[in-house]
Amino acid sequence: MIIWSLCLILILVFGSSHAKHLCHPDQREALWEFKSEFYVQKPDEMKSNTTTEMWRHNTDCCSWDGISCNPKTGKVVELALGDSYLNGPLRSNSSLFRLQHLRGLYLSYNNISSVLPDSIGKLKYLRVLSLGDCNFFGKIPSSIGNLSHLTSLDLSSNGFTGELPDSMGSLNRLTNLELVSNKLGGKFPHALLNLSEITMLDLRDNQFEGMLPSNMSTLSKLEDFEVSGNLFSGSIPKSLFMLPSLIHLNLNKNDFSGPLEIGNLSSPSKLGSLTLGENNFNGPISGSVSKLTELWFLDLSFWNTRRGLVSFNIFLNLKSLTFLDISYLNTRSIVDIGIFSGLMSLSHLDLSGINSKISSTLHLPSSMFTLILSSCNISEFPKFIQNQTSLRYLDISANQIEGQVPEWLWGLPGLRYVNISQNLFNGFEGSTNVIQRSANQMLDISSNTFQDLPLLPNSTMFFSGSDNQFSGEIPRAICKLVALDTLVLSNNNLNGSIPRCFKNFRTTLSVLHLRNNSLSGIFPDESIGDKLRSLDVGHNRLSGELPMSLINCTELEFLNVEDNIINDKFPSWLSLLPNLQILVLRSNEFYGPISSLGDSLSFPKLRIFDISDNRFTGVLPSDYFSGWTAISYVVDIEDRTPLRYAGRGSGYYHKSVGMTNKGSKMELVGSGFTIYKTIDVSRNRFEGNIPESISVLKELIVLNMSNNAFTGHIPTSLSNLTNLQSLDLSQNRLTGEIPPDLGKLTFLAWMNFSYNKLEGPIPHGTQFQSQNSSSFVENTALCGLPLKIRCGGEETTKQEQDEEKEEEEEQVFSWIAAAIGYVPGVVCGLTIAHILTSYKRDWFMNTVHYFT
Ligand SMILES: *[C@@H]1O[C@H](CO)[C@@H](O)[C@H](O)[C@H]1NC(C)=O
Ligand SMILES: *[C@@H]1O[C@H](CO)[C@@H](O)[C@H](O)[C@H]1NC(C)=O
Ligand SMILES: *[C@@H]1O[C@H](CO)[C@@H](O)[C@H](O)[C@H]1NC(C)=O
Ligand SMILES: *[C@@H]1O[C@H](CO)[C@@H](O)[C@H](O)[C@H]1NC(C)=O
Ligand SMILES: *[C@@H]1O[C@H](CO)[C@@H](O)[C@H](O)[C@H]1NC(C)=O
Ligand SMILES: *[C@@H]1O[C@H](CO)[C@@H](O)[C@H](O)[C@H]1NC(C)=O
Ligand SMILES: *[C@@H]1O[C@H](CO)[C@@H](O)[C@H](O)[C@H]1NC(C)=O
Numbered sequence: 024m025i026i027w028s029l030c031l032i033l034i035l036v037f038g039s040s041h042a043k044h045l046c047h048p049d050q051r052e053a054l055w056e057f058k059s060e061f062y063v064q065k066p067d068e069m070k071s072n073t074t075t076e077m078w079r080h081n082t083d084c085c086s087w088d089g090i091s092c093n094p095k096t097g098k099v100v101e102l103a104l105g106d107s108y109l110n111g112p113l114r115s116n117s118s119l120f121r122l123q124h125l126r127g128l129y130l131s132y133n134n135i136s137s138v139l140p141d142s143i144g145k146l147k148y149l150r151v152l153s154l155g156d157c158n159f160f161g162k163i164p165s166s167i168g169n170l171s172h173l174t175s176l177d178l179s180s181n182g183f184t185g186e187l188p189d190s191m192g193s194l195n196r197l198t199n200l201e202l203v204s205n206k207l208g209g210k211f212p213h214a215l216l217n218l219s220e221i222t223m224l225d226l227r228d229n230q231f232e233g234m235l236p237s238n239m240s241t242l243s244k245l246e247d248f249e250v251s252g253n254l255f256s257g258s259i260p261k262s263l264f265m266l267p268s269l270i271h272l273n274l275n276k277n278d279f280s281g282p283l284e285i286g287n288l289s290s291p292s293k294l295g296s297l298t299l300g301e302n303n304f305n306g307p308i309s310g311s312v313s314k315l316t317e318l319w320f321l322d323l324s325f326w327n328t329r330r331g332l333v334s335f336n337i338f339l340n341l342k343s344l345t346f347l348d349i350s351y352l353n354t355r356s357i358v359d360i361g362i363f364s365g366l367m368s369l370s371h372l373d374l375s376g377i378n379s380k381i382s383s384t385l386h387l388p389s390s391m392f393t394l395i396l397s398s399c400n401i402s403e404f405p406k407f408i409q410n411q412t413s414l415r416y417l418d419i420s421a422n423q424i425e426g427q428v429p430e431w432l433w434g435l436p437g438l439r440y441v442n443i444s445q446n447l448f449n450g451f452e453g454s455t456n457v458i459q460r461s462a463n464q465m466l467d468i469s470s471n472t473f474q475d476l477p478l479l480p481n482s483t484m485f486f487s488g489s490d491n492q493f494s495g496e497i498p499r500a501i502c503k504l505v506a507l508d509t510l511v512l513s514n515n516n517l518n519g520s521i522p523r524c525f526k527n528f529r530t531t532l533s534v535l536h537l538r539n540n541s542l543s544g545i546f547p548d549e550s551i552g553d554k555l556r557s558l559d560v561g562h563n564r565l566s567g568e569l570p571m572s573l574i575n576c577t578e579l580e581f582l583n584v585e586d587n588i589i590n591d592k593f594p595s596w597l598s599l600l601p602n603l604q605i606l607v608l609r610s611n612e613f614y615g616p617i618s619s620l621g622d623s624l625s626f627p628k629l630r631i632f633d634i635s636d637n638r639f640t641g642v643l644p645s646d647y648f649s650g651w652t653a654i655s656y657v658v659d660i661e662d663r664t665p666l667r668y669a670g671r672g673s674g675y676y677h678k679s680v681g682m683t684n685k686g687s688k689m690e691l692v693g694s695g696f697t698i699y700k701t702i703d704v705s706r707n708r709f710e711g712n713i714p715e716s717i718s719v720l721k722e723l724i725v726l727n728m729s730n731n732a733f734t735g736h737i738p739t740s741l742s743n744l745t746n747l748q749s750l751d752l753s754q755n756r757l758t759g760e761i762p763p764d765l766g767k768l769t770f771l772a773w774m775n776f777s778y779n780k781l782e783g784p785i786p787h788g789t790q791f792q793s794q795n796s797s798s799f800v801e802n803t804a805l806c807g808l809p810l811k812i813r814c815g816g817e818e819t820t821k822q823e824q825d826e827e828k829e830e831e832e833e834q835v836f837s838w839i840a841a842a843i844g845y846v847p848g849v850v851c852g853l854t855i856a857h858i859l860t861s862y863k864r865d866w867f868m869n870t871v872h873y874f875t
C-alpha cells in the first residue's frame with residue numbers, strides 16, 4: 024500500500040511537472056548558461072535573492088522571473104533582467120545569442136562593462152533592446168542594423184564612443200532611439216534621416232558636432248528631438264519647425280548661433296516645449312516666436328541681444344506658457360513684470376539679469392511656483408510676492424534691497440527655498456523664531472549685512488550665511504537641524520568653538536564651511552560626519568589635532584584647514600580616503616616627517632597638495648610620489664562638488680583656497696580646482712634629495728619646494744614635467760647645475776632658483792632668459808642670462824640688460840592675464856550654467872509632480 028502510494032506520488036510529481044514544462048530544454052540551457060556568465064554583486068545589506076538567483080534549474084524556465092515565452096512554441100521571447108546586479112562582460116559567444124526568438128531584451132542597470140558584441144545582430148526578431156546604464160564601452164556595432172524589427176533602442180548612460188554606424192539607417196521601424204549620456208561623436212548621423220517612423224530621438228550629453236542637416240523633413244513623425252549638451256553649431260534649420268508632429272525641441276547647451284528663423288508654418292505648430300538656452304544665439308529675438316501658440320515651456324536664457332532692445336510683448340500671445348526663462352539676455356530693455364500677469368498658467372518665471380520694474384498693483388497668476396529675479400536691479404522687497412501663495416522657490420539674489428526681510432515672507436505656506444543673498448539686508452522683521460516656524464528647507468542669506476543668525480526650522484537642509492557680520496558663538500540651536508546637509512558660515516566674525524553636537528547630523532552633513540572666522544579651541548572629533556564631502560575651516564584659530572574621525576569620511580573630496588594652529592603629525596591616514604582631491608594643511612603647526620620608512624603614500628585622486636608653512640622635517644623617499652595618479656595622468660575628474668542643491672536654484676557654495684602661484688598669492692574658487700594640479704611643500708624643514716619620483720607627476724602645473732633644506736642636485740627628470748608653469752626651488756641647499764633640459768619646458772613661465780648653491784650656466788630657452796635676474800641670485804656660481812655674469816666671468820653688456828628688462832615686463836603682464844583668466848570668470852560662468860541646468864531638470868520633475 025505504502026509503496027503503491029509512493030509510486031503514485033512519484034508519477035504525479037514527475038509526470039505532471041514534465042508534461043507541464045512549456046520551456047524548451049535548449050532554451051533553458053541557454054538561460055542557465057547565461058546566468059552563469061555573470062556573477063551577482065548586490066549590496067551587503069540586501070538579503071533577498073535577485074532575479075537570476077531565484078531561477079531553479081529543475082522548473083519550467085518559462086515561469087522564471089524575468090522570462091516570457093511564446094505560449095504556443097515555448098520559445099523564450101522576452102528576457103527582462105534590468106537592475107539584477109549582474110556583473111561581467113557580455114562575450115560574443117554568450118549563450119544569450121542562442122535565444123534566437125527574443126523580441127524584448129532588457130538588461131538596463133547592470134554592470135556589464137564590456138563592448139557590445141557584434142553577435143547582437145543575430146537576435147533578429149528583437150523589437151525592444153534596452154541596454155541603458157550597463158557600463159558598455161567601445162563602438163556601437165554595425166550589426167545593430169540587422170535588427171530590422173527594432174522599434175525601441177535604448178543605449179543611454181554607457182560609455183559608447185565613436186560615430187553611429189551607418190547601418191542604423193536601415194532600422195526603418197524604429198520609433199524610439201535613446202543615446203543620452205555617452206561619448207558618441209562626429210557630425211549629425213545622416214543615417215538617422217532614414218528613420219521615417221521615429222518619434223523620439225534623444226542624443227543629449229554626447230559630443231556630436233557640426234551643423235544639423237538643413238532638410239530634416241523626412242523625420243515626419245518626430246515628436247521629441249533632444250540634443251542638449253553637445254557641440255552642435257550653426258543655425259537651427261527652419262525645417263525643424265516645419266515638422267508637423269514636433270512637440271519637444273531641446274537644443275540647450277550647444278554652440279548654436281545666428282538668428283531664430285521659424286519660417287512660414289503651413290499648419291499650426293504643435294510645438295509645446297522649446298529649449299534654446301545656453302547657446303551662442305545673438306541678435307534680436309524674433310517676434311515669430313509668438314506663432315508657436317502651443318508653447319508651454321520656453322527657455323531662451325543667455326540669448327545675447329548685444330545690449331539690444333527686447334519687446335517682451337512677443338511672449339504674451341503664448342497663453343499656455345507655464346515655464347518662461349528669458350534670463351541673461353544682455354538687453355538694455357527694462358521689463359515690467361506686470362505684463363506677465365495675463366499668462367494665467369505661468370508657474371515658473373526667470374527674468375534674471377534683466378532690469379525690472381515692479382508696479383505697486385502687480386500681481387502674477389496664483390499658480391506661480393518658481394520666481395527668479397536675480398540681478399534685476401530691484402531696490403525694494405517685491406510686495407506682490409505676499410499674494411503668491413503657491414510660491415515654493417524664490418530667488419531675489421544680487422539686487423540692492425535694503426532693510427529687513429518682511430515677516431510675511433515666512434508665512435507663505437509652500438515656500439521651501441529662499442535665496443536673498445547679495446543684497447543689503449540687515450535683519451529679519453518679526454520675532455526671533457519667525458523663520459523657524461516655516462517649513463523652509465534651503466536658505467541662502469550670504470553676502471548681506473546681517474548681524475544675528477536667525478533660528479532655522481528643523482526642516483533646514485541647506486543654509487548659507489557666509490559674508491555677513493555674524494559675531495559671537497555658533498548658536499547651539501543649530502544642533503537641532505537634523506536634516507542639515509550644507510552649512511556655510513564662512514567670512515564672518517564668529518568666535519568660540521565648533522559645536523560638538525554636529526554628530527546629530529552625522530548621516531546628512533556633506534558640506535561644512537566655517538572659513539575665515541575667529542573660531543578657536545580644539546577641532547572636535549564629534550563634529551565630523553561620515554557623509555562629509557567638503558570641509559573648510561581655514562583661517563581660524565583652531566588648535567589640537569586633526570580629528571581622526573575624518574578617516575570614516577570616505578566621500579571626502581576637499582579638506583582645507585589652512586592658517587590655524589593645528590599641532591599634529593602628518594595625517595598619513597588620509598591616504599585611505601579614496602576620493603580626496605584637495606588637501607591643504609598650509610600655515611599650521613604640523614610637525615615631523617611626512618613619510619614613515621619604506622612606506623610611500625598613495626593619493627590616487629589628489630590634485631592639490633599644500634602643506635607649506637609648517638614644521639615638517641625629514642627626507643622624502645625617492646618613490647614618494649609614485650602613487651599619485653591624478654597628478655601623473657590626464658584623468659577625468661568629476662567635479663561633483665557644485666551642489667546637490669544648486670539643483671534647486673542655488674545650494675552652491677564656493678570652495679576656495681589661497682595659494683601661492685608664480686610667486687604671488689592668489690585665490691582659487693569653484694571649478695578652477697579641476698584644472699589646477701599643485702604641490703606645495705615650501706616653508707618647512709625638509710632635507711635630503713628632491714625625490715626622483717616627482718618626474719611621474721606629468722600633469723603638475725605648480726611645484727613649490729622653496730624654503731627648505733633640500734640638498735643634492737636638481738633631478739634631471741624634472742624636465743619630464745612638461746605642463747609645469749611655475750617652479751620654485753629657492754632657499755634650499757641645492758648644488759650642481761640647473762639641468763639644461765629644463766630649458767625645454769615651454770610653459771614654465773615663472774621660476775625661482777635663488778639662494779641655493781647652484782653653479783654653471785643657466786639653461787638656454789626663452790623661458791629662462793626672460794626671468795627676472797632675482798630668480799637666480801645668491802648661488803655659488805650661476806652664470807649667463809638673465810644674470811649679469813657671463814659664463815666666462817665678464818659682465819653682460821648694457822644692450823643685453825635693456826632687452827632683458829623689456830622681456831621681464833611682458834612676462835609679468837602675460838601671467839597676470841593668465842591668472843585672471845583662470846579664476847573667477849570661467850568659474851562663475853560654469854557654476855551658473857550648472858546651477859541653471861540642474862535646477863531646471865529638478866523644476867520639471869517638481870512641477871510634474873505638483874501638477875499631477
Ligand atoms: C535564495 O536562494 C537560496 C538558494 O540559492 C535559498 O536557499 C534561499 O532560501 C533564497 N532566499 C530567498 C529569500 O528566496
Ligand atoms: C567564450 O569565449 C571565452 C573566451 O573568449 C571562453 O573563455 C569561454 O569559455 C567561451 N564560452 C563559451 C560558452 O563558449
Ligand atoms: C563594474 O565592473 C567593472 C569590471 O568588472 C569593475 O571594475 C567595476 O568596479 C564595476 N563597477 C561597479 C559599480 O560594481
Ligand atoms: C547582418 O546582415 C548581413 C547581411 O544581411 C550579414 O552579412 C551579417 O553577417 C549580419 N550580421 C550579423 C551579426 O548577423
Ligand atoms: C534607408 O531605408 C531604405 C528602406 O527603407 C533602405 O533601402 C536604405 O538602404 C536605407 N538607407 C540607409 C542609408 O540606410
Ligand atoms: C527635403 O527633402 C525632401 C525629400 O527628402 C524633399 O521632398 C523636399 O523638397 C526637401 N525640402 C527642401 C526645402 O529641400
Ligand atoms: C510666408 O507667407 C507669406 C504669406 O502667407 C508670404 O507672403 C511670404 O512670402 C512667405 N514667406 C516665405 C519665406 O515663404
Ligand SMILES: *[C@@H]1O[C@H](CO)[C@@H](O)[C@H](O)[C@H]1NC(C)=O
Pocket residue numbers: 378400
Ligand atoms: C538700476 O536702476 C537705477 C534706477 O532705479 C538706475 O539709475 C541704475 O542705472 C540701474 N542700474 C543698472 C546697473 O542698470
Ligand SMILES: *[C@@H]1O[C@H](CO)[C@@H](O)[C@H](O)[C@H]1NC(C)=O
Pocket residue numbers: 385386406407409410
Ligand atoms: C493681495 O490680494 C488682495 C486681494 O486679493 C489685495 O486686496 C491685496 O492688496 C493684495 N496684496 C498685495 C500686497 O498685493
Ligand SMILES: *[C@@H]1O[C@H](CO)[C@@H](O)[C@H](O)[C@H]1NC(C)=O
Pocket residue numbers: 481482505
Ligand atoms: C520639527 O519641528 C516640528 C514642530 O516645530 C515638529 O512637529 C517635528 O516633529 C520636528 N521634526 C523633527 C524631525 O524634529
Ligand SMILES: *[C@@H]1O[C@H](CO)[C@@H](O)[C@H](O)[C@H]1NC(C)=O
Pocket residue numbers: 571572573574575
Ligand atoms: C569609524 O567608524 C566606525 C564605525 O562607525 C567606528 O567604530 C570608529 O570608531 C570610527 N573611527 C573613528 C576614528 O572615528
Ligand SMILES: *[C@@H]1O[C@H](CO)[C@@H](O)[C@H](O)[C@H]1NC(C)=O
Pocket residue numbers: 718739740743
Ligand atoms: C621621462 O619620460 C620618459 C618618457 O615618458 C621616460 O622614458 C624617461 O625615463 C623619463 N625620465 C625620467 C628621468 O624619469
